[in-house]
Amino acid sequence: xxxxxxxxxxxxxxxxxxxxxxxxxxxxxxxxxxxxxxxxxxxxxxxxxxxxxxxxxxxxxxxxxxxxxxxxxxxxxxxxxxxxxxxxxxxxxxxxxxxxxxxxxxxxxxxxxxxxxxxxxxxxxxxxxxxxxxxxxxxxxxxxxxxxxxxxxxxxxxxxxxxxxxxxxxxxxxxxxxxxxxxxxxxxxxxxxxxxxxxxxxxxxxxxxxxxxxxxx
Amino acid sequence: xxxxxxxxxxxxxxxxxxxxxxxxxxxxxxxxxxxxxxxxxxxxxxxxxxxxxxxxxxxxxxxxxxxxxxxxxxxxxxxxxxxxxxxxxxxxxxxxxxxxxxxxxxxxxxxxxxxxxxxxxxxxxxxxxxxxxxxxxxxxxxxxxxxxxxxxxxxxxxxxxxxxxxxxxxxxxxxxxxxxxxxxxxxxxxxxxxxxxxxxxxxxxxxxxxxxxxxxx
DNA sequence: TTTAAATTCAAGAATTACCCTATTGTTTGT
DNA sequence: ACAAACAATAGGGTAATTCTTGAATTTAAA
Numbered sequence: 001x002x003x004x005x006x007x008x009x010x011x012x013x014x015x016x017x018x019x020x021x022x023x024x025x026x027x028x029x030x031x032x033x034x035x036x037x038x039x040x041x042x043x044x045x046x047x048x049x050x051x052x053x054x055x056x057x058x059x060x061x062x063x064x065x066x067x068x069x070x071x072x073x074x075x076x077x078x079x080x081x082x083x084x085x086x087x088x089x090x091x092x093x094x095x096x097x098x099x100x101x102x103x104x105x106x107x108x109x110x111x112x113x114x115x116x117x118x119x120x121x122x123x124x125x126x127x128x129x130x131x132x133x134x135x136x137x138x139x140x141x142x143x144x145x146x147x148x149x150x151x152x153x154x155x156x157x158x159x160x161x162x163x164x165x166x167x168x169x170x171x172x173x174x175x176x177x178x179x180x181x182x183x184x185x186x187x188x189x190x191x192x193x194x195x196x197x198x199x200x201x202x203x204x205x206x207x208x209x210x211x212x213x214x215x216x217x
Numbered sequence: 218x219x220x221x222x223x224x225x226x227x228x229x230x231x232x233x234x235x236x237x238x239x240x241x242x243x244x245x246x247x248x249x250x251x252x253x254x255x256x257x258x259x260x261x262x263x264x265x266x267x268x269x270x271x272x273x274x275x276x277x278x279x280x281x282x283x284x285x286x287x288x289x290x291x292x293x294x295x296x297x298x299x300x301x302x303x304x305x306x307x308x309x310x311x312x313x314x315x316x317x318x319x320x321x322x323x324x325x326x327x328x329x330x331x332x333x334x335x336x337x338x339x340x341x342x343x344x345x346x347x348x349x350x351x352x353x354x355x356x357x358x359x360x361x362x363x364x365x366x367x368x369x370x371x372x373x374x375x376x377x378x379x380x381x382x383x384x385x386x387x388x389x390x391x392x393x394x395x396x397x398x399x400x401x402x403x404x405x406x407x408x409x410x411x412x413x414x415x416x417x418x419x420x421x422x423x424x425x426x427x428x429x430x431x432x433x434x
Numbered sequence: 435t436t437t438a439a440a441t442t443c444a445a446g447a448a449t450t451a452c453c454c455t456a457t458t459g460t461t462t463g464t
Numbered sequence: 465a466c467a468a469a470c471a472a473t474a475g476g477g478t479a480a481t482t483c484t485t486g487a488a489t490t491t492a493a494a
Contacts, residue, residue: 156471169421172450183450184474191452192471201480202451204386206423210434217427217434373440389481400480402442408482418450419481 002213003030004121007048009041009055009064010083019054019083022110029117038062042070050078051213052121057084057091065091065098072099077211079120083108092127102126123212124154155196160214162189166202167209219430220247221338224265226258226272226281227300236271236300239327246334255279259287267295268430269338274301274308282308282315289316294428296337300325309344319343340372340429372413377431379406383419384426 006029010016016034023029033048035041037059053071057064068080081102082095092103101120104113104127116126155163165175172190176183190202199205209215223246227233233251240246250265252258254276270288274281285297298319299312309320318337321330321344333343372380382392389407393400407419416422426432 158472166420167424169417169424171418181472182474184476185472187451187453188474189472191454194452200386201388202420203383203423206420207384207386207427207434210424210427217424375441398441399443401444404481404483405443406441408484411482 002216003028004052004117004213005030005032005050006052006054006117007031007033007035007041007044007050009035009037009053009059009067011036011056011059015056026114038064038067041067045071045075045078052117053078053080054083054117055080057082057086057095065094068095068098068100081116081120081126083113121213122155122160155193159189159193159196162186163193163205163209164215166190167206167215169206219433220245221269221334221430222247222249222267223269223271223334224248224250224252224258224261224267226252226254226270226276226284228253228273228276232273243331255281255284258284262288262292262295269334270295270297271300271334272297274299274303274312282311285312285315285317298333298337298343300330338430339377372410376406376410376413379403380410380422380426381432383407383410384423384432386423 006023008016008019008023008031010019013036016036020031020034023031032050033044035044038061041053041055042062055064055067064082064084068082071078071080076099079102080100081104082100083104083106084091085106095103102116102125104116108116119126161179162175165178166172170178172183172186175186179186190205193199193205194201197205197208199208210217223240225233225236225240225248227236230253233253237248237251240248249267250261252261255278258270258272259279272281272284281299281301285299288295288297293316296319297317298321299317300321300323301308302323312320319333319342321333325333336343378396379392382395383389387395389400389403392403396403407422410422411417414422414425416425427434
């Protein structure tokens with residue numbers, strides 16, 4: 001399995017080093033770069049393409065929010081997770097508006113961090129317990145509803161299951177037989193997947209699955 | 218564009234080093250490993266997966282022919298090019314029977330070598346001028362005809378063109394419009410591609426194209 | 435020069451993919 | 465507790481693709 005390629009961004013070198021060492025022990029993760037600030041990150045992105053960026057908010061120069069906006073508008077396939085000491089609502093909301101897919105407190109445990117990385121990598125979103133109170137949840141929903149269908153559209157478990165099978169060349173009928181459901185159901189799931197991910201056809205589903213490392217090549 | 222991953226195999230270190238330095242200057246090539254002999258190569262292949270192996274025939278221990286047989290029978294998608302000082306017909310014939318896709322003399326120029334690498338990588342075969350006389354050509358054809366349809370089935374230029382477009386998610390109609398031909402022709406080409414490569418459907422074509430680096434991911 | 439291969443196109447049949455709608459059960463928010 | 469949203473399941477209709485067979489033209493090879 002290809003590992004999740006990550007770039008770390010934080011203006012404190014010792015924090016980066018610690019996180020790097022921590023994540024280096026995880027077999028499904030590969031740290032492919034780091035940056036001490038927003039400008040350095042943007043420069044790095046011109047020649048390195050990560051799956052995920054883990055970034056602080058408060059940095060000298062460009063803030064994490066500003067950088068996130070730039071990145072998500074140009075290359076939305078690169079997911080961004082904020083790792084911040086601030087869990088105030090305003091920060092989180094700004095981050096979400098900037099298109100980040102996760103917001104964790106620096107107090108989070110290693111397990112929480114890994115879980116969040118997994119979830120985000122599989123197309124989901126993850127906000128730390130401290131920041132994901134009721135108000136925030138409802139706000140996120142409302143904000144997204146208001147600001148149109150530029151939605152995250154995370155796939156359900158069943159959809160991911162079907163995406164994986166379709167992406168390795170299985171036909172609807174083959175998938176149906178394997179999962180003991182009607183080929184029409186498979187068809188419907190694929191249809192939903194295509195819509196959620198804004199794809200055109202099965203061929204693009206294969207490409208998507210490979211790009212996002214949902215299947216191995 | 219992903220570079221062609223190559224492993225060099227020769228029992229003379231200085232030759233490997235020279236070749237490595239020569240190929241390192243080429244941007245579409247990446248030397249991902251080397252071995253001094255057959256056994257070492259087989260061991261290397263358990264954890265490194267190259268696109269192409271460039272190998273001498275006469276080596277201590279296992280000969281290049283024996284190693285080629287083993288590799289092509291297990292992992293036929295790894296292509297093998299022999300780079301030998303012997304251009305005698307028997308050697309070449311044995312090599313071809315062992316499933317190699319190219320046979321170059323060590324006298325070949327850098328340009329010939331690069332050309333051969335490209336051709337083989339795109340699914341073709343390439344034998345150096347010295348060894349590719351009429352006798353050999355006819356022999357190769359006869360041998361392949363006799364030994365059934367375990368053919369290389371190289372794609373034509375047009376087929377590769379269509380494979381590329383289909384693999385990035387274009388429909389038959391879109392491809393037809395782009396190439397100014399009938400969608401029925403596209404259909405026919407795709408049909409031939411699927412048969413030649415022993416695939417099942419378009420999704421598998423996408424996978425094939427990615428695996429063989431015919432398109433970028 | 436005759437043969438073979440590559441590229442082009444087409445008709446008809448079978449299959450599959452794609453799109454829309456709909457039902458049922460399960461969470462979730464108020 | 466009840467409405468809303470979500471997840472998983474399909475059916476029907478249409479468009480697209482695939483398979484098969486056949487064939488003309490051009491180009492390359494024996």
